[in-house]
Amino acid sequence: MTRLARVSFAFLGVVAGTGFVAGAYAGSAGYGLGRLAHGEEIAAWNTDVRADGQGLPAGSGSVLRGEEIYFESCASCHGDFGEAVGRFPALAGGEGSLSDEDPVKTVGSYWPYLTGVFDYIGRTMPYGDARSFSSDDLYAITAYILYLNDLVDEDYMLSAQNFLENSLPNEGNFFLDDRAITELPLFSGEPCMRACKEGVEITSRAELLDITPGTN
């Protein structure tokens, strides 16, 4: 046995003797800090929903229920019809605008998968009170956003069972990352490190562009 190993066994003995849970340390190499996460703790964070539907929780929600939640918790920023208030993002509209100079990227015009919408809202919204919705609420809100984008009728009920029947209009325009072939060669040459540009001119400032939404 090496000297190092003897020292760490002695350390474990001390930890056990003082009433710590030695088992939590014994399995991990390294510095013996922290503890293993409990199954419940991992489950609470392991909420990602993937494009193939893996991770969707049991539940369902109707467009009409979603409308109620939306008016209460979302419309103040995203607009009654998802058209956006001020500089908050729009959630509906924008069809056919993606090739414009100023594209309007919404769930209906831009997002590839409805699972991403469900996952995103569950993690982040409403802004400032994230992770406060039940699974049923999330199905209802997602159903309402489909309705705002004219993708379902007002009597639609979205559930774990029929979720993948809904595809978003822009899905086909996404493709697998090909940058290793298309872009890497462009940036793999000898970099320019000196006198690469004649001069730098500041043309505008973020403050003047009004990039951040106001607070009132």
Ligand code: HEC
């Ligand atoms: C206080 C304002 C506010 C409220 C209320 C709010 N949001 Fe948001 N929402 C935002 C902001 C700001 C962003 C952009 C966040 C970012 O890009 O990091 C956003 C982004 C989003 C997006 C992504 C938009 C995109 O295409 O990039 C969705 C979807 C969304 N919100 C849904 C909701 C839903 C559903 C509710 C109600 C349950 C809600 N939001 C409530 C402010 C708000």
